[in-house]
Amino acid sequence: MTSETKRTDPVTAGTETEPNELRNLIKGARVVLWDFDGPVCRLFAGHSAERVANDLASWLEGRGLRGLLTETERESLDPHVVLRALDRRHPGSDLVAELEERLTHEELRATASAMPTPYADPLIRTWTAVGSRLAIATNNSPRVVREYLTSRGLVPCFAPHIYGRTQELNHLKPDPHCVNRALNAMGAAPSASLMIGDTPSDLFAARAAGVPFLGYARTERKGKLLRDAGATVVVDSLKPVLWQVRH
Template sequence: MTSDTAQTEQVTVETENLRELITRARNVLFDFDGPICRLFAGHKAERVAGELVEWLEGRGLHGLLTKEERDSLDPHMVLRAVDRRHPGSDLVAELEERLTQEELRATSSAMPTAYADPLVRTWSAVGSRLAIATNNSPRVVRTYLAGRGLLSCFAPHIYGRTQDLQLLKPDPHCLNRALNGLGAAPSATLMIGDTPTDFEAAQGAGVLFLGYARNDRKEKLLRDAGAEHVVDSLEAVLRILLDQP
């Protein structure tokens, strides 16, 4: 067997495995930032994280974060770090609202993920039930989806960040809320996510998982976490849906 033949056979097997995964799913849970869009494509997450850190420092709370947390350039890491030290506090509530406002600003320059819009519309049209399960604010998700004409494909099943930040993914809380809201069996439900925490949450909820990786680094992180099925484009998923009788 030549290397080209072996490679062709491997691609065929992967395609069939993906087809089985897609056709088994009667319910689909999407992560938001990644599979649906790049929320911070124009309104950079790094800048948002820096502004949250500056806001804390302006309140005399420089020592609240470690150097790693201050330098993380990840606004969610900053928020969760403060919540670990002051859970349920007014400080956390105010910081979370500041992050939500920044996320809302980001929706105007968010970049739709390639093939996401037609994939969502097609999956909805063939009768699958869809939900969003995300660590972003549900207000942000609704704003973005409404702007793309996609809200009706999901509403009211949008499950995002709550005031209890301990329940963010990798905790399966928002996935379990989605399952309950849809009345869905985990075995007939597929989660599409782009991070190891999405995969961990899917495992915790007992649902199938498909990783979306827009670059090699993202794919390696998903594979290293244990994700078996990963695609670098949603086009392959859309083609399978369109090929179904």
């Protein structure tokens, strides 16, 4: 059993004050913005993100562009790092557009084996049922998000508010562009919204947009990264969030 399935009481990871802080975050949220890969599902659960990053790097090398990536970027094992690195050096180029499309294709392949985050589906449905409005704000392709949500019957909980990666890669989080797009489209006040994310870039984007932030950390390492970045409320399961929304 995982730590998510073992947990039975509505508590959060971390300090004793967090249950009250979690309750306050949820109580004040009229609009809930979700990062996709992590809080909603593990997109690359059965389709290695590391392999995808290596394949993208190899594709660049095959075009004589090995020197374009630093060793750190090459070894990051994160497809978005490779994509951003190319965009910084060749912004708006056909090369960037082709690499972005290759990543989208890999993400679409990954949806077939994506693993739902424990308690995410019932939390999404419950939050919708109690009258909150939901949106996706992600660095993944919106095509990928729609395909996954369709497979889970969750599109009505979010549509049309799915804001993901465009070919303007300077707008990827930690830039708040997708967060601000969601807020503007929904006519939402940042202070009456909530962002759920699992990386420091999610936190920084929310902070830049003035939106309260709830960290989701599936592992201790992710939790430490979020706390070190300044996240004050971090849960290791969405179960206590679901409990708070239901009560």
